[in-house]
Amino acid sequence: xxxxxxxxxxxxxxxxxxxxxxxxxxxxxxxxxxxxxxxxxxxxxxxxxxxxxxxxxxxxxxxxxxxxxxxxxxxxxxxxxxxxxxxxxxxxxxxxxxxxxxxxxxxxxxxxxxxxxxxxxxxxxxxxxxxxxxxxxxxxxxxxxxxxxxxxxxxxxxxxxxxxxxxxxxxxxxxxxxxxxxxxxxxxxxxxxxxxxxxxxxxxxxxxxxxxxxxxxxxxxxxxxxxxxxxxxxxxxxxxxxxxxxxxxxxxxxxxxxxxxxxx
Amino acid sequence: xxxxxxxxxxxxxxxxxxxxxxxxxxxxxxxxxxxxxxxxxxxxxxxxxxxxxxxxxxxxxxxxxxxxxxxxxxxxxxxxxxxxxxxxxxxxxxxxxxxxxxxxxxxxxxxxxxxxxxxxxxxxxxxxxxxxxxxxxxxxxxxxxxxxxxxxxxxxxxxxxxxxxxxxxxxxxxxxxxxxxxxxxxxxxxxxxxxxxxxxxxxxxxxxxxxxxxxxxxxxxxxxxxxxxxxxxxxxxxxxxxxxxxxxxxxxxxxxxxxxxxxxxxxxxxxxxxxxxxxxxx
Numbered sequence: 001x002x003x004x005x006x007x008x009x010x011x012x013x014x015x016x017x018x019x020x021x022x023x024x025x026x027x028x029x030x031x032x033x034x035x036x037x038x039x040x041x042x043x044x045x046x047x048x049x050x051x052x053x054x055x056x057x058x059x060x061x062x063x064x065x066x067x068x069x070x071x072x073x074x075x076x077x078x079x080x081x082x083x084x085x086x087x088x089x090x091x092x093x094x095x096x097x098x099x100x101x102x103x104x105x106x107x108x109x110x111x112x113x114x115x116x117x118x119x120x121x122x123x124x125x126x127x128x129x130x131x132x133x134x135x136x137x138x139x140x141x142x143x144x145x146x147x148x149x150x151x152x153x154x155x156x157x158x159x160x161x162x163x164x165x166x167x168x169x170x171x172x173x174x175x176x177x178x179x180x181x182x183x184x185x186x187x188x189x190x191x192x193x194x195x196x197x198x199x200x201x202x203x204x205x206x207x208x209x210x211x212x213x214x215x216x217x218x219x220x221x222x223x224x225x226x227x228x229x230x231x232x233x234x235x236x237x238x239x240x241x242x243x244x245x246x247x248x249x250x251x252x253x254x255x256x257x258x259x260x261x262x263x264x
Numbered sequence: 265x266x267x268x269x270x271x272x273x274x275x276x277x278x279x280x281x282x283x284x285x286x287x288x289x290x291x292x293x294x295x296x297x298x299x300x301x302x303x304x305x306x307x308x309x310x311x312x313x314x315x316x317x318x319x320x321x322x323x324x325x326x327x328x329x330x331x332x333x334x335x336x337x338x339x340x341x342x343x344x345x346x347x348x349x350x351x352x353x354x355x356x357x358x359x360x361x362x363x364x365x366x367x368x369x370x371x372x373x374x375x376x377x378x379x380x381x382x383x384x385x386x387x388x389x390x391x392x393x394x395x396x397x398x399x400x401x402x403x404x405x406x407x408x409x410x411x412x413x414x415x416x417x418x419x420x421x422x423x424x425x426x427x428x429x430x431x432x433x434x435x436x437x438x439x440x441x442x443x444x445x446x447x448x449x450x451x452x453x454x455x456x457x458x459x460x461x462x463x464x465x466x467x468x469x470x471x472x473x474x475x476x477x478x479x480x481x482x483x484x485x486x487x488x489x490x491x492x493x494x495x496x497x498x499x500x501x502x503x504x505x506x507x508x509x510x511x512x513x514x515x516x517x518x519x520x521x522x523x524x525x526x527x528x529x530x531x532x533x534x535x536x537x538x539x540x541x542x543x544x545x546x
Contacts, residue, residue: 055446075452085447088542089465098461099451132542150452 002029002052002154002186007061009047009212020211021047024061027205027214029154034180034187034223036201038194040252044212045190049158052188053079065153075099078147082159084139086131092142093118093127099150110149117145120179137168144179157189161196173199174230181227194248198241199226206251216251218244326512331519334512343513344504346496352520354496359482361418366425366478371471374430378437378467379459395427399485400492407493417489424485425478432474436467469536469543476532483525 009022022044029035037045050056052063054073063070065077078099086095093114094101100110118124121141131139140160147155157176161169177200180187191197197204200223206216222235235241308328314320315327322330339348346354377384394402403420410416440463448462490499498517505513536543 053446053450055449073446073449075450077450079447079450081443081447083441083443085441085443087444087462087465089468089540098448101461102448102452102454102457130542146451156450 001031001066002188003062003064004028004048004052005062005064007048007051007063008059009044009051009056010059022051022058023211023213025212025214029186029188031186032184033202034189034200035203035205036197037188037190037205037207038192038197038248038252039207040209041192042212043207043209045207046158047212048207049079049156049188049190052154053077053156075103075150076153078150078152078155080140080143080147080155080157080160082162084131084136084143086139086142086146088131091128091130092123092134095131095142096145096149098146103150114145114149117149118142120148120182121145121175135168136164137172140164140172141175144176148179148183148185153186155185155187157187159191160189162191162193169196170232173232174226176200177223177227178230180223194245194252195236197248198222198244199232199235204244204248206248208252216248218248220244323509323511326515330512331515334510335516335519338501338513338516343510344501346501348501348516348520351496351498351501351517352524354494355486355490355498356524358414358417358421358497359479359486362421362425362482362486363475363478365418365422366429366482367475369422370426370429370474370478371433374433374471374474375437375464375467377430378434379463384434391427391430394423399424400488403489403492412493417486417494420489421482421485425482428477428481429471429474432470432477433467436470436474437463439470440466469540472532472536472540472543476529476536479528479532480525483521483528487521 004025004027007022007025008020011019011021013019025044025048027035037048039045047056051058052070054070054077057071070077086092087098090098093111096114096117097110100113105113115124115127118127121144123138123141123145126134126138131142134142143160144155161172164172173196176187179185189197189200191200198220201218201220202223204218204220205214206218207213208215220240222238222241226232226235311325312328314325315322315329319325326334335348337343342348342350344351373383373387377387399420403416406416406420410419444462444466445458448458453461486497487499487502490497491503494500498521502514502517505511505517
């Protein structure tokens with residue numbers, strides 16, 4: 001269980017004022033759930049993820065994972081980045097095995113475990129390839145396998161499919177839903193796509209910028225159907241889906257913002 | 265025709281023309297290789313013609329045949345206190361020693377400067393100061409301090425190879441993407457693992473470039489230093505020959521230096537290809 005309590009992050013801005021990237025956020029992420037944070041750029045969702053990952057210190061508040069306070073990055077939180085962060089000098093298998101190598105696992109064992117993970121993400125045939133021969137979608141598959149290899153308590157995903165084309169993106173969403181159904185990992189996922197949030201989240205938190213706050217929270221279950229059927233069509237045409245999509249959209253793009261022209 | 269057939273079937277990467285391997289690059293370099301060879305042949309042909317028709321006195325431009333004769337004479341009997349091999353080995357020994365010193369001191373110091381604010385703050389001033397000076401300007405000072413012997417030359421050369429290597433190692437550390445470091449930390453890397461598995465290999469391409477620059481800097485400083493103060497070496501041989509207007513021997517020396525420079529550059533490219541095949545790809 002990940003507990004976020006009154007988490008605030010303040011940056012000094014260039015004009016001498018303070019930017020409240022996160023303002024007293026409280027959120028729980030329970031096992032077997034996918035919490036998706038959705039919001040416009042600058043709403044603090046990346047800041048929140050970086051704070052959970054330990055890349056960024058909180059100004060106030062606490063984040064605990066299974067009762068332990070988070071102070072630095074660690075192997076108990078697997079991170080999947082939007083940008084490709086694979087090591088170009090290592091082949092796909094060794095990239096997946098990197099975290100296991102850090103743990104000091106013997107070579108044979110870490111290769112075997114990594115191979116199983118590559119099978120899970122559908123890249124078993126690419127184990128010996130260098131990363132620069134992979135496509136964007138494959139990169140993210142390797143990234144997911146690498147983050148899962150050390151069996152972290154929680155998976156943090158920072159707009160992992162944001163740079164992919166829409167077809168690849170759908171395949172990756174299917175893959176993630178099925179991995180989640182198989183492993184029951186708790187996942188914190190951030191995106192700027194409302195559809196993606198609805199398809200993947202068991203809980204959706206809508207964030208708004210300046211100061212970064214959670215303005216609404218919805219519990220849905222589309223991802224369970226999606227993991228089972230693998231078919232996005234019926235979900236997207238579900239009346240509840242359409243209703244929620246509209247509601248979240250209106251929360252993110254407030255009409256008064258549009259009139260005032262302050263919308264990003 | 266074969267291309268169309270290949271692209272429809274699944275081939276192993278090496279045979280697949282569409283795989284993003286080194287294939288297109290290799291095709292490109294073969295193209296320029298042909299052109300370069302023709303250029304080289306034309307220059308040599310022009311030299312033959314110039315010598316044959318006497319466009320320039322052989323005092324200024326010896327014929328290829330004279331140079332070849334002189335080449336074997338210098339190789340067998342020697343010139344200016346040593347055979348061609350003696351002079352070449354003297355020069356090579358100096359540059360190898362200097363390069364080793366530059367690597368042994370430059371890489372660790374450069375890495376530390378990239379990692380630590382204090383180390384960078386302390387060392388960047390003296391390095392920036394002397395690196396701006398032409399080596400031959402402070403050679404007289406080194407001779408006053410260290411004598412006319414080998415030491416002053418080795419120190420001079422080491423100084424000229426050290427700076428580019430040190431700068432490159434430093435730039436290499438700074439070029440590591442922050443996400444790559446974050447990724448390693450979130451996979452549980454400790455500080456030592458972070459350095460050996462992420463920072464060092466990430467810095468390697470820059471370091472290799474630095475080595476190539478260092479060899480170039482070392483070679484030009486070497487010959488210049490030998491022209492001024494030496495009893496052996498290719499630069500010394502050229503200078504002695506020039507004093508007696510033995511232009512053919514000057515040519516022999518130049519050809520050997522050009523061949524050495526070419527061999528160094530090719531060797532470094534080969535090494536780069538072997539050690540950092542991912543360079544520029546990610």
